[in-house]
Amino acid sequence: MSLRYAILGYLSSGPGTGYDLARQLDTGLGWFWTARHSQIYPELKKLTEGGLIRRHSAVAGENFDKFEYSITEAGLAELREWAGQAPSYPPNRDSERLQLIFSDEQPSSLRLHLEAHLEHFRQRRDRLRETLSSMQQGTHPRVQKRIDEGPPSRADLTLKLRELAYSGDIARAELEVAWAQSALDWLDEYEQDNVERLAGRQPG
Amino acid sequence: MSLRYAILGYLSSGPGTGYDLARQLDTGLGWFWTARHSQIYPELKKLTEGGLIRRHSAVAGENFDKFEYSITEAGLAELREWAGQAPSYPPNRDSERLQLIFSDEQPSSLRLHLEAHLEHFRQRRDRLRETLSSMQQGTHPRVQKRIDEGPPSRADLTLKLRELAYSGDIARAELEVAWAQSALDWLDEYEQDNVERLAGRQPG
DNA sequence: TTGTCCATGTAAACAGTTACATGATTGA
DNA sequence: TCAATCATGTAACTGTTTACATGGACAA
Numbered sequence: 001m002s003l004r005y006a007i008l009g010y011l012s013s014g015p016g017t018g019y020d021l022a023r024q025l026d027t028g029l030g031w032f033w034t035a036r037h038s039q040i041y042p043e044l045k046k047l048t049e050g051g052l053i054r055r056h057s058a059v060a061g062e063n064f065d066k067f068e069y070s071i072t073e074a075g076l077a078e079l080r081e082w083a084g085q086a087p088s089y090p091p092n093r094d095s096e097r098l099q100l101i102f103s104d105e106q107p108s109s110l111r112l113h114l115e116a117h118l119e120h121f122r123q124r125r126d127r128l129r130e131t132l133s134s135m136q137q138g139t140h141p142r143v144q145k146r147i148d149e150g151p152p153s154r155a156d157l158t159l160k161l162r163e164l165a166y167s168g169d170i171a172r173a174e175l176e177v178a179w180a181q182s183a184l185d186w187l188d189e190y191e192q193d194n195v196e197r198l199a200g201r202q203p204g
Numbered sequence: 205m206s207l208r209y210a211i212l213g214y215l216s217s218g219p220g221t222g223y224d225l226a227r228q229l230d231t232g233l234g235w236f237w238t239a240r241h242s243q244i245y246p247e248l249k250k251l252t253e254g255g256l257i258r259r260h261s262a263v264a265g266e267n268f269d270k271f272e273y274s275i276t277e278a279g280l281a282e283l284r285e286w287a288g289q290a291p292s293y294p295p296n297r298d299s300e301r302l303q304l305i306f307s308d309e310q311p312s313s314l315r316l317h318l319e320a321h322l323e324h325f326r327q328r329r330d331r332l333r334e335t336l337s338s339m340q341q342g343t344h345p346r347v348q349k350r351i352d353e354g355p356p357s358r359a360d361l362t363l364k365l366r367e368l369a370y371s372g373d374i375a376r377a378e379l380e381v382a383w384a385q386s387a388l389d390w391l392d393e394y395e396q397d398n399v400e401r402l403a404g405r406q407p408g
Numbered sequence: 409t410t411g412t413c414c415a416t417g418t419a420a421a422c423a424g425t426t427a428c429a430t431g432a433t434t435g436a
Numbered sequence: 437t438c439a440a441t442c443a444t445g446t447a448a449c450t451g452t453t454t455a456c457a458t459g460g461a462c463a464a
Contacts, residue, residue: 001299001422001423002297002299002302003423003424005299005302005303005306006302009302009305009306012306017442017443017444018443018444018445019442019443019444022443022444023442031296032296032297032298032299032301032302032305033296033297033298033299033302034295034296034297034424035424036424036425036426037443037444037445038424038425038426038427038445038446038447039423039424039425041444041445041446042445042446060432060433060442060443061432061433061434061442062432062433063432064431064432064433064442064443066442066443066444067443067444079306080306080309080310082303082306083302083303083304083306083307083310083313084307084310084312084313084316085303085313086316086317086320087299087300087303087304087317087320087321087324088299089300089324090297090299091238092235092236092237092238093206093236093237093238093294094236094237095205095206095209095236095237095291095292095294096291096293097236097369097372097373098206098209098210098213098236098237098287099209099286099287099289099291100287100291100365100368100369101213101236101365101366101369102209102213102216102283102284102286102287103287103288103365104354104358104361104362104365105284105355105358106284106287106288107361108288109287109288109289112288112290113290113291116290116291117291120291120293150308151309154308154309157308157311158308160390160394161304161305161307161308162305164304164387164390165301165304165305168301168383169301171379171383172376172379175375175376175379179372179375183368186364186368190364205450205451207451207452221414221415221416222415222416222417223414223415223416226415226416238452239452240452240453240454241415241416241417242417242418242419242452242453242454242455243451243452243453245416245417245418246417246418264414264415264460264461265414265460265461265462267460268414268415268459268460268461270414270415270416271415271416
């Protein structure tokens with residue numbers, strides 16, 4: 001249900017094509033929503049039909065047009081209305097945790113599990129840091145465009161809220177890294193104990 | 205795709221009805237997966253057809269039978285195989301963050317947003333603490349059943365992995381609480397500054 | 409007898425992923 | 437001219453939610 005607002009939000013910083021959106025949302029890097037182009041193009045159509053965005057042709061090559069979309073006043077109003085509502089939280093679904101608690105018959109797979117977790121969130125943390133850093137240095141094109149071309153009264157808040165959001169996500173990733181590290185420390189001890197127990201049983 | 209494993213995992217601690225599963229998964233409380241009964245009953249049928257669980261009648265009232273499901277050897281093998289794989293992480297989708305970064309034109313809604321966030325994760329933290337606590341005290345029926353009736357070699361690990369999982373989720377909730385609190389502190393200052401700025405402009 | 413919980417299903421709609429499909433532009 | 441990237445769509449499938457539907461058990 002948030003895809004439409006992710007699109008409206010993106011376009012609220014300036015016009016863009018479906019392809020632009022797909023690049024932003026496909027990877028999900030530096031962004032808070034993900035979607036494939038196969039979901040984006042139909043949604044752009046719906047938003048256009050609803051009058052929340054407008055579609056116009058733009059030159060892509062010599063005899064080839066692309067379509068740019070711009071947000072309308074109605075779209076801006078709907079985005080603001082949505083942003084001002086209290087957040088709602090989706091039901092928790094965490095397959096990593098499920099796998100973890102049902103590994104109690106195969107502790108041998110725990111190291112793989114925890115190391116993959118560690119690596120995943122290290123990378124996420126690093127990419128989030130890079131993105132935040134580029135925003136703070138003014139080299140993030142889209143955010144800088146929003147700051148430069150939006151109403152001056154908004155500029156400070158634009159950056160501050162991104163900092164809040166990204167530093168929060170960075171802290172989340174750091175927490176996962178620390179969690180996995182302490183779990184791996186425990187696992188070292190656990191496996192050491194098991195080795196000693198087996199050695200004690202069969203000395204020599 | 206994890207629903208089948210959530211079900212297999214639940215049944216790996218002992219037999220249960222579709223209704224039992226629905227109660228566990230409907231609220232998602234103290235659990236890592238959520239589903240409605242409308243999704244559970246068809247999935248139980250599929251799993252039965254695949255030979256991963258078995259269905260048998262059990263007495264519910266005088267002239268009324270309910271259906272109990274038990275995991276089969278094939279089901280246990282599939283559960284173990286899945287649990288041993290490296291975790292994979294779904295693409296990030298976070299409507300709360302989207303709402304936050306697009307509130308830069310309506311700072312007036314930020315307090316509502318942050319207070320709702322704070323309250324949501326305070327409650328989640330408290331419920332997770334209660335669940336963990338009941339497991340550690342041996343009063344969590346389902347987990348205690350798994351510990352008591354499973355192979356003794358598994359018992360320590362069953363509890364330890366639940367502790368890892370739940371304490372990790374508790375730490376996540378605590379992080380969100382701390383994040384929201386520091387954001388609210390910033391907001392207090394921000395609004396104070398604005399009041400002073402307005403007062404400075406129109407003194408008296 | 410009335411309301412709450414126990415108990416089990418199906419149907420329609422919506423959201424998201426994967427696969428299919430096509431063609432232009434640009435730089436090496 | 438070849439590969440990578442730009443650019444735009446549709447179709448089929450899977451997963452999830454909401455709504456529809458039914459009926460027994462049990463306690464106030």
